[in-house]
Amino acid sequence: MVVKSYTGDILNFGLAREQYCAANPSKKNTLKFVVVGDDVSVGKKQGEIVGRRGLAGTVLVYKIAGALAEQGSSLEEVHEMAQLVADRLGTIAVGLEHCHVPGTGPTSTYLKADEIEVGMGIHNESGHSRVRPIPALPELVDKLLEYLFATPESDSDRSFLPWPKKGATRDCVLLVNNLGGLSPLELSSAAKTIAEKIGESGVNIERMLVGTYMTSLNMPGFSITLLLLPQPNEGNISKDQILKLLDAPAKTPAWTWTSGTQPKTSSSTSGLQGRIETSPQKGGAPTSNQFSDSVKRACQALIQAESEITRMDQIVGDGDCGTTLKAGAEVVLDALNKPEFASYGAGGSISQIGQIVGDAMGGTSGALYSIYLSALAQGLQDASSSNSGEPTRGQYAAAAEFALERLYTYTRARPPSRTLVDPLAVFVESLKDPDVHLEQAFEAAQRAAEETKNLPARAGRAAYVNEDAVKGTCDPGAWGIRCLLEGLLKGSK
Secondary structure (H helix, E strand, O other): OEEEOOHHHHHHHHHHHHHHHHHOHHHHHHOOOEEEOOEOOOOOOOOOOOOOOOOOOHHHHHHHHHHHHHOOOOHHHHHHHHHHHHHOEEEEEEEOOOOOOOOOOOOOOOOOOOOEEEOOOOOOOOOOEEEOOOOOHHHHHHHHHHHHOOOOOOOHHHOOOOOOOOOOOOEEEEEEEEOEOOOHHHHHHHHHHHHHHHHHOOOEEEEEEEEOOOOOOOEOEEEEEEEEOOOOOOOOOOHHHHHHHHHOOOOOOOOOOOOOOOOOOOOOOOOOOOOOOOOOOOOOOOOOHHHHHHHHHHHHHHHHOHHHHHHHHHHHOOOOHHHHHHHHHHHHHHHHOOHHHHHHHHHHHHHHHHHHHHHHHOHHHHHHHHHHHHHHHHHOHHHHHHOOOOOOHHHHHHHHHHHHHHHHOOOOOOOOOOOOHHHHHHHHHHHHOOOOOHHHHHHHHHHHHHHHHHOOOOOOHHHHOOHHHHOOOOOHHHHHHHHHHHHHHOOOO
């Protein structure tokens, strides 16, 4: 699985992985996960939590790893190649304007007529900085290449690419990507200038790709991607291996092929075989009324808290957290009323709920909840095989800890981070101690949720908002966990 390093992408691909593992535990080692973060615009310090975004360089990972897989190489070999390419990528993007979001007015603008934005992403988020007035193309390219050519000596905060020492041969693959709104004439002009500037720097371009590979709808801008090729005798994978895979033919309409030699065409085709079953496994103890009642109370608590959570999210986020949680709660309530739901047992029920909320909620929240619940179901599998009744508190505690560790695989947020992780982690830790009553565990989680109003945002959308604007307002995701736990534990001992 090759995933662009955006929170939603990582979470939703991670969700698919966890659901597959939950439904097919014997095949959990047949999946490999590569996260591509090739953005060089945001420094290491600022991007410590959210990480580098996945941009157009991801296309090169797709192509090279895909060609190796097509040759019949092993999963381990393909994973090694994909990871190496991902680790040697750098991309910087620039735009004259943001894209036009469907449904908004045609006159909506973000930038002034004499401004340009550097460090653009592909999801229409603001770039890293704005330049005014707009420089001539050669000067602009010089500025962009400074980001890509950064070394520990010149800019340690952005030295992402492993550039060799001065005097060593430096070979690369250049990808000039249209973000969606440039004409071929404009893109070609930019590509010519970029290639000339790179050549003047002493870097040899082994392959040059110019086209529309990864867009942000109709954004008028372009991105520059460099794949720094390995030095001779540097590791197990050579420059020639990578170039041969890049040159290999591919029958995809958007792949604009450029190569030093004409590759041989192939009539072979490949396709996906088989389907993955993700239905929960029935068997074991039926879901108890106590379990169903607890989940219903949790859902009702989220529904009742919708307006409060929405108000918080309108201040620190994009305003939809409350309605998203409410939508997930409503579909879970509907599912609990279906007769077949009771036959799944605790683990199967939680696995089913994980899939339901992922589909209903979508976005970051849906993926976070769904990943955690899918992993929680995995953690309870042993409990269902060793215990004929409802899982014990100790088994729930162990499963909750396992699920939290799995969630950490897909997010860099760690407490205290002003996210839903804060109260969740506190509750999981409290649950492990048999001397801590459930009411005390909830109170600890509630304090953690309340404390988020005093924390700086280091992850999530609030990380992009002015710190003064979010201070004094609890994180809506954390408050949602607090409300869920309150409903879940009401009446429990």
